[in-house]
Amino acid sequence: MAYLHISLVLVLILIGIKPINAQQKEATTFLQNLDAEIAIPEEDIILINEILKGQWSLGKELAKQIMKLSIIDFDDERVLNNVSDSKSLMAISQNDDVSDFLRQLITIIDKSTLRKKKLGNVLVNQYMVFNDDYRYRWKFNYNANDYSAGLIAERDPNEKKLIDHLSGYLFKKYSFGEVIIGDYQIVTGFGLWSWRSVSTRKSFETIAGLPRIGRGISPYRSSNEAWYLRGISYTRVTKFGDWNISGGYTKQDGRIDSTGNLTLSSSGFHTGATSIAQQNNITESVMLGQWNYDKLNRKIVTSVAGVNWQDKNSSKKQDWCGSIAFNQLLEYGNIFGEIGRGYNRTAGVITGLRLKFPNVKYLISSRYYSKGYLALRSNPFAEWVGKDRNEFGLFQSINYKHNRNIFIIYGDLFKASDIKGDDSFPKSGQEAGLRWENRKGRRYQRIQWKWEKKSLENNGVYLLAQQPKYEIDNTLKYSGVFNFSKSFWCKLQLTYSLNETSESKSQAYGLDTQIWWEMRNVSIFFDVVTTVIDGGSAWIYFWDVNLPGEMVTKVYTKNNIFPAIKILYQTNSGFELGFRLRAQWKDFDFSRTPEIFGALALEILL
Amino acid sequence: MRQLNNSYKFILIYFLVLIPIGLLFGAFESYPTSTANLAFGKINMNCKGNIIDIINEPSSIIHFNMRGGGVIWNRPFQINELQQTAFTSAFIYKNWGFGVSASTFGNNIYSESMLVLSVAKSVKARLSLGANIILYQLKITDYGTAHAPGLSASMRYNINDNWDWVTTVRNINYPKIGSSIDELPQVVTTGFIGTLYEILTIATEWEQDLEYKGALKFGIMVKPLKQLLFSVGYVSNPGQLTAGLSININKIYFEYGTIAYNDLGLFTHQLGIGVNLDRH
Structure with missing residues (x-):
């Protein structure tokens, strides 16, 4: 009932607050075109929101921020690197050599910035999610020419404290370098030493993102509670490259047991007795250094960090980690790689070769991670993400573009490098995908098929009489965006998923229909997801009706119907309101009261 | 004996109304609010x-350019021994807003007191920020006294000439009081207030105490005369109706408000008087 009240109130407010000017709504559907099965790092989502709000003036600095996004293509990065002023940045929107993604982003930025050119540099955001319990997030950002500052406060559902997590930074840029005080993040190499909170995933986009070397240090913008480094960071720019030295300490969740083994938790949820007891239990003191050499066609990055962990009982552990990464441009592509030394004398290696010819791109990359490979904030490209996993892997992908049509094929082979006898985890597997996409501006159509096969190992507890030897997943998807008029749009997604083992079979069908209406200052979205699941082990993924600053994927595991509504409202004074509601019926007869989920986002720009 | 019975009645109602079933006794659940706001749906933001x-909303010092003081008195649930009083004074100095407040709630056996220091500042033209530093004192006769510091904050954004958006967060420092380490309420509110016409003001607010389900509040204020103002409101979960009036004579205002607890069939009546030297 409360949700009905909220809806009525919001409608009243929307009627009551007079619009001031025309608005651009393309941004609201911008990220929804990506594959829902591939998580987007929160730092990307927040950064893109700040970019679209005009937090950086058009030109070189904005291009530098765009390059920090994980979803930018390798070739796009080179184009952005050559941006010198606003004119050269805006010219990208007419450049047929860059990806559709970047072209569309620059087009939106152009319109957004024009709209907000008289507005200021303070951005305040309040985000509330109504689910089982409530999630709150408040964000404050200040951006001037050479200064910036940020603060983020967050509480996850069912946590005891209203401000369970607090993160902030001060950033100052000098002619000779940069200083960050507070929370910062390093995205470097290819993920073996320090990376984003989400690794580069195997997908149709891997050919675009995997060959990109990390962009280095930046202030921490995410509410992820386990991924920042806290302290002071100083970067000095010299003709011999950029030198960075950083130090500080970060509170981490986890424990050091009696044998000296360190266990860190990165979930950020503090609801149960164990997680509350382990909250901020570990003080991670870090001293790190990095050398970035970036000249002409060659980039080399060397990084090393010494770490001391101490829990509240004064149990201690020390270790160090480091990596060397390079990227060398060739006449027809680039070759890249990174070798890392993880904690506990573990090792990781990744190499790759990317070739680019007219209309054709090809990538081959191999990887090896020894058992338990883990470094400072490592998050490598891998099948198995987790500190107790290990693997050999070989990934290949080819991308062919013909007029407005793009064909992508990828394949991956992987095998555990250190097999543990009593482990039920798969030891080997293969994955392949095929995609066709036709795009014209915001309109596109896409068909893709993905196939995965993994071995299943006997851990002695399998309950079936006949133990399956393998598991196969097939996913077939269609996705298309159409417009009936300039302001009336539709998105249609169809998904079929088949999960089978040698002993069982499960199928899932999903249909997601979204219609939205873009008016002068309001956009209204209607979305209905219908799923039919047979067997229970085949799942369906669709994006939720996301608000600016969030990208939530919903996983559908049962027969259900889920209607949803989203309302976005903006004024030219810099105020923005977003609201979404989704109902969930447990069966198709609609006889029971549905469960309601929702979120409210409010944002102001001063 | 009569006094003892009333004390039991107070404790029973306190549990029923202020402390939802199944939870520990919660101190400082009953926060003082102005008589005008009580009548206007018991809304937290300064209306x-x-x-x-x-x-409740320190940022309002700077938004309303406050200079003056006020006092309220109420008798919760019509219980003779139980009363709540609060006094506040605020002023502006060099574009900063400052305030000091004190309040008490309880009877001669159990009492809750607060001393509040407020500070507020505007950021550019449209945004006002405020913070409260609070000293909580809980006293039980012949048992003891306990103290705890609290920190609250608020933000008010002027969307346009008619509408404001206000968010408040109470006790963000997660305060606990007494030897039993009782957690004090952590409350988030967010709401909008708008003047539709010169004589009509409406407001709505979402209030979420982390321990309980949220409540939605509505208020309507009608000003038929320059000196006279009527308010009605509704609070959900549990349902409560509110009403009241305010008489303004120059810069002085006299207010009466009442809140009806539908589930109990009881009322709280509140009186208030105040002066704002900058009020027009």
């Missing part, structure tokens, strides 16, 4: 520049 409401 008409009443000085008492800086206890």
Whole structure:
């Protein structure tokens, strides 16, 4: 009932607050075109929101921020690197050599910035999610020419404290370098030493993102509670490259047991007795250094960090980690790689070769991670993400573009490098995908098929009489965006998923229909997801009706119907309101009261 | 004996109304609010520049350019021994807003007191920020006294000439009081207030105490005469109806408000008086 009240109130407010000017709504559907099965790092989502709000003036600095996004293509990065002023940045929107993604982003930025050119540099955001319990997030950002500052406060559902997590930074840029005080993040190499909170995933986009070397240090913008480094960071720019030295300490969740083994938790949820007891239990003191050499066609990055962990009982552990990464441009592509030394004398290696010819791109990359490979904030490209996993892997992908049509094929082979006898985890597997996409501006159509096969190992507890030897997943998807008029749009997604083992079979069908209406200052979205699941082990993924600053994927595991509504409202004074509601019926007869989920986002720009 | 019975009645109602079933006894659940706001749906954000409401929304000092003081008195649930009083004073100095408040709630056996220091500052033209530093004192006769510090904050954004958006967060420092380490309420509110016509003001607010289900609040304020103002409101979960009136004579205002607890069939009546030297 409360949700009905909220809806009525919001409608009243929307009627009551007079619009001031025309608005651009393309941004609201911008990220929804990506594959829902591939998580987007929160730092990307927040950064893109700040970019679209005009937090950086058009030109070189904005291009530098765009390059920090994980979803930018390798070739796009080179184009952005050559941006010198606003004119050269805006010219990208007419450049047929860059990806559709970047072209569309620059087009939106152009319109957004024009709209907000008289507005200021303070951005305040309040985000509330109504689910089982409530999630709150408040964000404050200040951006001037050479200064910036940020603060983020967050509480996850069912946590005891209203401000369970607090993160902030001060950033100052000098002619000779940069200083960050507070929370910062390093995205470097290819993920073996320090990376984003989400690794580069195997997908149709891997050919675009995997060959990109990390962009280095930046202030921490995410509410992820386990991924920042806290302290002071100083970067000095010299003709011999950029030198960075950083130090500080970060509170981490986890424990050091009696044998000296360190266990860190990165979930950020503090609801149960164990997680509350382990909250901020570990003080991670870090001293790190990095050398970035970036000249002409060659980039080399060397990084090393010494770490001391101490829990509240004064149990201690020390270790160090480091990596060397390079990227060398060739006449027809680039070759890249990174070798890392993880904690506990573990090792990781990744190499790759990317070739680019007219209309054709090809990538081959191999990887090896020894058992338990883990470094400072490592998050490598891998099948198995987790500190107790290990693997050999070989990934290949080819991308062919013909007029407005793009064909992508990828394949991956992987095998555990250190097999543990009593482990039920798969030891080997293969994955392949095929995609066709036709795009014209915001309109596109896409068909893709993905196939995965993994071995299943006997851990002695399998309950079936006949133990399956393998598991196969097939996913077939269609996705298309159409417009009936300039302001009336539709998105249609169809998904079929088949999960089978040698002993069982499960199928899932999903249909997601979204219609939205873009008016002068309001956009209204209607979305209905219908799923039919047979067997229970085949799942369906669709994006939720996301608000600016969030990208939530919903996983559908049962027969259900889920209607949803989203309302976005903006004024030219810099105020923005977003609201979404989704109902969930447990069966198709609609006889029971549905469960309601929702979120409210409010944002102001001063 | 009569006094003892009333004390039991007070404790019973306190549990029923202020402390939802299944939870520990919660101190400082009953926060003082201005009489105007009580009548206007018991909304936390400062709806008409009443000085008492800086206890809930310190940012309103700077938004309403407050200079003056106010006092409220109420008798919760019509219990003779139980009363709540609050006094507040606020002023502006060099574009900063400052305030000091004190309040008490309880009877001669159990009492809750607060001393609140408020500070507020505007950021550019449209945004006002405020913070409250609070000293909580809980006293039980012949048992003891306990103290705890609290920190609250608020933000008010002027969307346009008619509408404001206000968010408040109470006790963000997760305060606990007494030897039993009782957690004090952590409350988030967010709401909008708008003047539709010169005589009509409406407001709505979402209030979420982390321990309980959220409540939605509505208020309507009608000003038929320059000196006279009527308010009605509704609070959900549990349902409560509110009403009241305010008489303004120059810069002085006299207010009466009442809140009806539908589930109990009881009322709380509140009186308030105040002066705002900058009120027009």
